[in-house]
Amino acid sequence: MELYVPILVLAVLAAGFAVFSVGIAPFTGPKRWNRAKLDAYECGIEPTPQPVGGGRFPLKYMITAMLFIVFDIEIIFLYPWAVAFDRLGVFGLVEMVLFIVTVLVAYAYVWRRRGLDWD
């Protein structure tokens, strides 16, 4: 646990600084009210009304997010394997080849179905 205390100390320091900066910002600057200034910036045109909660966004991003999770989990499997590789030996190598090949099967499928393309 002692190993984590320093991280906490640094976190408190950084959070204190960040909150202080964001909090003090409204008080240090001048205030000149202007209607147009308080609109969302869209290069001068009237701002597009945005639905509460964000509304819809392209599905593409969700596919990227799901792929990210798949590969992130693969990484999580790879790390302990890499650290313990000396002890796992050939068995570990064979297992990991099989695992990566299995993931690559799905990867090839996604590639072919244009899951990795942006257009």
Next chain:
Amino acid sequence: MNGTIEAPTIEYALLAPMLVVFGAAIVGVLVEAFAPRYLRSAIHLPLTLLSLAGAFALAVWQALKGVPTKPAAMGAVAVDGPALFIWGTILVLAFVSVLLIKDEEHFVGSAAALPGSAEEEQSLVERAAHTEVYPLLLFAVGGMLLFPAANDLLVAFVALEVMSLPLYLLCGLARRRRLLSQEAAVKYFLLGAFSSAFFLYGTALLYGYAGSVDLAKINLALGSVGGQDTLLYIGAAMLGVGLLFKIGAAPFQAWKPDVYQGSPTPITALMASGTLVAAFGALLRVFWVGLGGLDWDWRPVFYGVAILTMVVGAILAITQTDIKRMLAYSSIAHGGFLLVGVIATGSAAQNTAALSGLLFYLVAYGFTTVGAFAVVTMVRDAGGEAWHLSRWAGLGKRSPLLAGTFAFFLLAFAGIPLTSGFFGKYAVFQAAVSGGALPLVIVGVVASAVAAFFYVRVIVLMFFSDPAADGPSVVLPSRGTAAVVGIAALATVVLGVFPQPLLDLAHSAAQSLFVR
């Protein structure tokens, strides 16, 4: 470094049926990735059928060679008598369901297109097809094989997910009534994810209690670990919730009618047969092996759940006007009848009797239900399958053979003698009586009688009322569908007239009980 890590020993021969199915599923994904579109279906179908048949052959070979007395794969998977029997059942039922799927009219061309949109139109014009159905189905079947054989809660959880996730997707692929199908998929997914979370949380609590996820070790800990009963009881209850959800036992039955109705009918057939078999196998293993020492505590709960399930299933089925929903409620009621057998534990001989009764019941019910859903796929009108019961009026006069077969399946559901359903119920109820659960059996018999009422009502509707002028047409079945109906009817007759070989087989499979 502190020494090498021993490579685990894995009995590949024992696990071969599962490995074949999973391997074929992965090959199926590769086919999807690499084969040109016009070839895919032609590759998938033989691949899927061959792998299921091959896995079945391997399971039979394993059973002939002698059932192992020790769990395989370092205690993770138990390939024992009941597991092999269940594997055989699931593989045959899956094979039959694939024959039903072969008729691609059931599946949508482009699932991602909004219903009614231009993209959907285009997918119809292009004759697009989701041939992913086959690998998805194989993954689901692989999960179904692993689930009842999982000898440790984590493996069971992985199997549960591998089984469920493809099914969630498959539910949303119906060609007609897209919105209903998508609704079914989302409902099933949300509720299924919820129940999986229950299962996982229960696993965590039991691990906290016993210090192991291995079923045998948990059972061992029941006698030795004291003072942590809260963990144990809450954990066991949560596992129960997760498993009962998959069975569709009341009060966790709410998803079943919606999902069965919205899914493509072949997938409904697979879920109603294969998933139910797998989930019962897993339920039996978890509660008999892992929590066997706790049976005084879970027995009353199951008592209540069984009564509730039978009553809810039978009574709500009466009010249904949709054939698929009615079959779904019937499936819930059958889940209740099967739960009666789960409680009938006691001495080893008693356990064997209950287990063999359950195994027989699962086979009998599985075939009948696949057959019933196969008939549903054939009765169609302009909008696709005709689900509303009023559309079935007078079917007996227009196509007596089909209506007769369906009536026969319904009688089997009701448990009329000379059908397989009778011997299934008989075996389970008899075991329950000798296990001292007489009140439960009485409720069961009453519920059967109530259920018989609505089965008979459909028969009456089909044969003794006038057909509607614009009534649905019965499509000429494709060879696959015809084969499915034929196989199911044959199984229902043979098991009803001549059940002894299968009863013996179930008995010998149950003889050794679950390995620990």
Next chain:
Amino acid sequence: MNNPGPTLSDFGHDPLWITIIKAVAIFVFLMLGVLFGVWTERKLISRMQHRYGPNRAGKFGLLQSVADGLKMGLKEDIMPRTVDKVIYLLAPVIIAVPAFLAFSVVPFGPMVWMFGHRTPLQLTDLPVAVLLVLATASIGVYGIVLAGWGSRSPYAVLGGLRSAAQVVSYEIAMGLSFVAVFLNAGTLSTSEIVAKQAGGGTWDILGLHIPTPSWYVFSLIPSFLIYAVCMLGETNRVPFDLPEGEGELVGGFHTEYSSSLKFAMFMLAEYVNVFTVSAMAITLFFGGWRAPWPISLWDGANTGWWPLLWFFAKLVIAFGFFVWVRASLPRVRYDQLMAFGWKVLIPLNLVWILLAATFKALRLPETDRMGIMAFGAVVIIVAFVVWLRFDTVNQRRREARAAQVEEEFEQLREEPAAGGFPVPALDLPHYHGAVPAARVPTDAKEVTSGSN
């Protein structure tokens, strides 16, 4: 060999006040680093572009960033009416805090005496230290997404989504590029990874003992190259600075954080992240605080406070690399960016990991070398066959796509108004198209664009 430095067991013994001193030191180091990092970058990039850069505030413009910071503090704090206030205010905090945290596991030096205590020049170390760095990077993504989401303006939302997609994509390649390092170091602890790079082995060939270099950048060069690309993508720096591609998205996810100290937080986080990825590159591939070769011949090079200097020098060089890239490369297109991350870096990485693991397995004592080689050969052949088929199909698809574009182009050439868009004819003189000879005046002189 020379002092291998602290290991995991040397951590966790500091009294709290030493910890606080170290934490404050890191914090101050990073703050000053950002102030002068910005100045360095502007100065360097100006020189690369034949300009002077900031030279008014202070000697050589050294105080330029300080002045900019003050200016930001004194600007009006604009909060658009439509924003989701909680998320909008939270985002700068969420993005800034994890940026600092990653530095808590960066090793700055060996054991030193600090006010009568023997302590490592590193805030702390964990058995999973590198994982902490990746975790903080992931939390930073929340800051980006929430900033875009909370602003509730189209540019900000799109910028936030783009940025998040980019960062998570490159995070995978980044995470994979670490695997080979762990494979060789056998640990995730940063201090121990540095210790493993203390001395290389020797390579016995033909009776000669050739010392192999100890830094992983030499033995694991593919990993490092991939990492070098990923660190640009991960920090949203040129050539991967799509999230704030001014031409298309105005300011990207921080469009609505127009001025004031809230914007300063994003700026700060960006530069701290650059330092973090540089520090990780140094720790994992360049021997951490260890002196480079000629200096390392001196016995005292890796003892006491000296390593702080080597680390700092390496950090400056790494930062210089970022600036150099910024000055040299144009921004890539978004689809190219994602395609590069997903279709090139990730498969390359996986193949390299397996190769590295195979080499490693071959060197393990008592292994069946022939077996491994046979297995490896089979895998390589199968992979190659599959790849050939895959590539042919992809090639075919690319050709089909190109043909389609060509056809469309032809169609438009025939009939410019096809598709319903009113377009000027392609052969107008100012398009440098083919001008019908009849219309060219005899005394016309072509004036090419770009000339005066």
